[in-house]
Amino acid sequence: MDIRGIDHIELFVGDARQAAFYFDRAVGFQLLGQGGPETGLADQRSLLLSQGDVRMVLTTGLTAGHPASRYVQRHGDGVAVVALEVDDAAGAYAELVRRGAAGVTPPTTRTGADTEVVTAEVGGFGDVRHRLVSRHGDRGEFLPGAIEMIPSDGGGKLLAEIDHLxxxxxxxxxxxTVRHYRDVFGFAEIFTEHVxxxxxxxxxxxxxxxxxxxTLVLLEPDRSRRPGQLDAFLDxxxxxxxxxxxxxxxxxxxxxxxxxERGVRFAGTPASYxxxxxARVGPVDAPLERLRDLGVLVDRDHGGQLLQIFTESMHVRRTLFLELIERxxxxxxxxxNIKALYEAKERELAAAGTTVAAPTPQEVRA
Known part of the structure; x- marks a missing residue:
């Protein structure tokens, strides 16, 4: 079974039009298609957005019993489906179920004038599912008969692809969870650490x-220590x-x-960082003052440097947020950067002669 990449992600949200407005006006995505009861998507409204190679579906349930409505009631707005591009969705579904995945939706085929799309769904982690997608023919249609495509150039080009979740x-x-992705999906463990x-x-x-x-970065809080941002997310x-x-x-x-400039709010970084x-990462090929003004973080590993920054959560529960990363x-x-941010905050407090409780990483970024 060859998992080629992420075909798209689907967020279940309380108001698809409102969420689309944010991703369009603030983040630079563009509307590519829409569907609902009139296109065969019973009891839901779905909007397809795109930027670079990122495709995102925003879905709102129109009845209390719709899966999106139940998801939002329990979790708030969030990623409900991570769709995986495969050669043969039906074959991948059968293989994954044989290996122990929970079958959710058996293979379904949708055909258009010049395209065929096969989808199936299996369980992933928590209430998040993996949709298996195989596409044949014209890739201009996303989901024939369900999503009506809208002429578009795909939106801005600021964001290239999904780096990780x-x-x-x-x-x-x-x-x-690691064993599940290794034994069922055939993923490899490439990095592990205790922070x-x-x-x-x-x-x-x-x-x-x-x-x-x-790439999935799997995180687990150590509750033998004091609560932090992961505990807050889980709660x-x-x-x-x-x-x-x-x-x-x-x-x-x-x-x-x-x-x-479009209104996206980013987590703050102490100036002393x-x-x-x-001294920590070596020379950076970018003006330090510009990085300081924007709050962009820099780290290094054996392969080189990465630049990153986190947005504030756009959701009322303060859960899902975005990271921009340049490798x-x-x-x-x-x-x-977790330790560096904490130490920078400590230097600022010491310089000011302030004695307060040590901040959490979440407080540092806020």
Missing amino acids: AVCVPPGQLDE EVAGQAMNSTVVQSGSGRV QHVGAGVQHLGLRTDDIVTAVAALA YDALE RGARTFGSG
Whole structure:
């Protein structure tokens, strides 16, 4: 079974039009298609948006019993489906169920004038499903007969693709989730670490498809330490889910400046973080003052540097947020910034002569 990449993600939201307005006006996505009862999507309204190679479906249930309505009631707005591109959706579904995946929706075929799309769904983590998608023929149609396409150039080009999804699971479930993706989906473990700072701790394991195009950063809080942002996510989201979407950009400085001008709010970074930046990661091929103004973070691994920044959550429960990431050879995910941000905040407090309780990483970023 060859998992080629992420075909699309689907968010279940309370108001698809309102969510689309934010992703369009603020983040630079563009409407590609829409569907609802009039196109055979019973009891729901779905909007298809795109930017670069990122395709996103926003779905709102129109009745209380619709799965999207139940999801939003329990979790709030969030990623409900991570769709995987495969050669043969029907064959992949059968193979995954044989390996132990929970079958959710058996294979369904939709045909258009010049295209055929086969989909099926299996369980993933928490209430998040994986939709298996195989496409044949003209790829201009997303879901023939269900999503009516709208002429579009695909929106802005600030964001290139989905780099990774960060998934938070309850304490004690990390190893089980890793085994599930390894044994059922054939993913490989490529990175693991234990992060401890300011009395908080978390475990992290990164799993990746054989193609290298689907990456899940699996996170678990260590509840033997004091609560932090992962605990807050699990409480507000009510269980496992996608904590943030990592969106790769080829030029993070331009992207952050453009999105900030459109109204996207980014997590703050202490000014003193940049005082020790080049001593920690080496020379950065970007003006430090510009990085300081925008709040862009920098980390390094054996492959090179990465630049990253996190948005504030746009949701009322303060759960799902976005990460913009530019890779300059680095293959990891910036864990060095957690400690660096904490130490920068400590220097600021010491310089001001302030004695207060140590901040959590979430408080540092806020």
